[in-house]
Amino acid sequence: MNRALITDVHYRMSLAVIRSLGRRKIPVTAVEYENIPVKSALGFYSKYTSQRKLIPCASSDRDTFISSVLELSKQAAQDSGSLPVLIPVGLGSLMAISLNRELLKPHTHFIVPPHESIETANDTGRLIKLADSIGIPCPSTTTLLENESIESLSLRISYPAVIKYREGELLKLGPEKRYRIVKSPSDFAAEFAFMHAQQPYPIVQSYVKGSGYGVSAVFDNNGEPLEIFCHRRIREYPVTGGPSCLCESIWNDRLADYAVRLLKALNWRGVAMVEFKGDLQGEICLMEINPRFWGSLSLSVAAGCDIPFAVYRAALGETAPSPSYGWNEGRYRLNIKMRFILQDLLSLRGYLKASRNKPEFLLEYIKDLLNPFICDGVIDLRDLSPSLRYLLQAFKKHIG
Numbered sequence: 001m002n003r004a005l006i007t008d009v010h011y012r013m014s015l016a017v018i019r020s021l022g023r024r025k026i027p028v029t030a031v032e033y034e035n036i037p038v039k040s041a042l043g044f045y046s047k048y049t050s051q052r053k054l055i056p057c058a059s060s061d062r063d064t065f066i067s068s069v070l071e072l073s074k075q076a077a078q079d080s081g082s083l084p085v086l087i088p089v090g091l092g093s094l095m096a097i098s099l100n101r102e103l104l105k106p107h108t109h110f111i112v113p114p115h116e117s118i119e120t121a122n123d124t125g126r127l128i129k130l131a132d133s134i135g136i137p138c139p140s141t142t143t144l145l146e147n148e149s150i151e152s153l154s155l156r157i158s159y160p161a162v163i164k165y166r167e168g169e170l171l172k173l174g175p176e177k178r179y180r181i182v183k184s185p186s187d188f189a190a191e192f193a194f195m196h197a198q199q200p201y202p203i204v205q206s207y208v209k210g211s212g213y214g215v216s217a218v219f220d221n222n223g224e225p226l227e228i229f230c231h232r233r234i235r236e237y238p239v240t241g242g243p244s245c246l247c248e249s250i251w252n253d254r255l256a257d258y259a260v261r262l263l264k265a266l267n268w269r270g271v272a273m274v275e276f277k278g279d280l281q282g283e284i285c286l287m288e289i290n291p292r293f294w295g296s297l298s299l300s301v302a303a304g305c306d307i308p309f310a311v312y313r314a315a316l317g318e319t320a321p322s323p324s325y326g327w328n329e330g331r332y333r334l335n336i337k338m339r340f341i342l343q344d345l346l347s348l349r350g351y352l353k354a355s356r357n358k359p360e361f362l363l364e365y366i367k368d369l370l371n372p373f374i375c376d377g378v379i380d381l382r383d384l385s386p387s388l389r390y391l392l393q394a395f396k397k398h399i400g
Helices: 012-022 062-080 091-099 115-122 124-133 150-156 185-198 253-265 298-303 307-315 341-354 358-370 384-398
Strands: 004-006 028-033 049-055 085-087 161-164 179-182 203-206 211-219 225-236 244-250 270-278 284-290 337-339
Touching: 004 012, 004 062, 012 028, 012 298, 012 307, 012 384, 028 062, 049 062, 062 091, 085 307, 091 115, 115 124, 124 203, 124 253, 124 284, 150 185, 161 185, 179 185, 211 253, 211 307, 225 253, 225 298, 225 307, 225 341, 244 298, 244 341, 253 270, 253 284, 270 307, 298 307, 298 337, 341 358, 341 384
Parallel strands: 004 028, 004 085, 028 049
Antiparallel strands: 161 179, 161 203, 211 225, 211 270, 225 244, 244 337, 270 284
16 A cells, blocks of 8 residues: 655554554654654654654745655655655645645655635634635624734724734644634733734634534535544633534534635635634534544544545545535434543542533543543543653653
């Protein structure tokens, strides 16, 4: 089978990609940046990794990164007699590969969106305008107008409000640090001024109540969905709006329709996850698009919708059946739960503090904690070394 070259293997989602392909007997080369400590490159320690390579960083040295990817691809083709499949995990790698697609095409298989599509998806302001133009519900959105003062802006919006960086990932910020929730004009002025100095003209949105949902998709080279997967966030850490620490597989026709329409409008290719928030029985709003693999990727694999393998297949030219996506319901198991155990334990205090019915919440939490059928997003006894390394890293990060 064609060797897979998987980049950015310090991310926990890269480990999900490596395990998915490795269990299918696909040979895996784990690729990491030279400026990342080797001990942090989780994918290097997976039993499914057969080769490990360090190359220059795509964000700081794009040309040398591409040259290194070319060399790895040529060597893999020479060793196996077939072109490898290149799967970028991080945003920097994704953008570099998209910009250099014509140079890479003769030497490796890959499927990535056009560069302008990535830029639109990664800029919340531009994305909201596009979504609104095709009838996808969005939060009320504004920003600082020309010749407008921050104080004036603070007085014309309603509260609570959310201030978001347009391109928070480019600032190397974690998901929970890419926005602020403000409840008064004075809070708004201070937070907006700080964020405006970091990245000009952050957007301001109305606060949306409800649960978080994600629609993950892999689009083929014809711009049709090869796989679609829906999930619901049950708990997050930090509880004010961080990554999910407990989530569940679901299916929802309306969310799938919104996501497919939006990604088609973007002329999408490859993988993405569209995030929504609200009430499935009422108002639901677009939040953002993750134009790459996301943190809870392992849930799709656990539920039987193997997103990493779908990317591999799409890169090799497999196309979606027709009709395009009505058949996805029933293709994976519903109500499958996945957690990140350390983060879920750390979330308990915050959820107890916010809960109106503490005994009921605590009972549900303990049931989840003791449920042997809830899998972990990283910890896997079949691949123990990266599991233990991840736990140690997470413990140091969150507890110190």
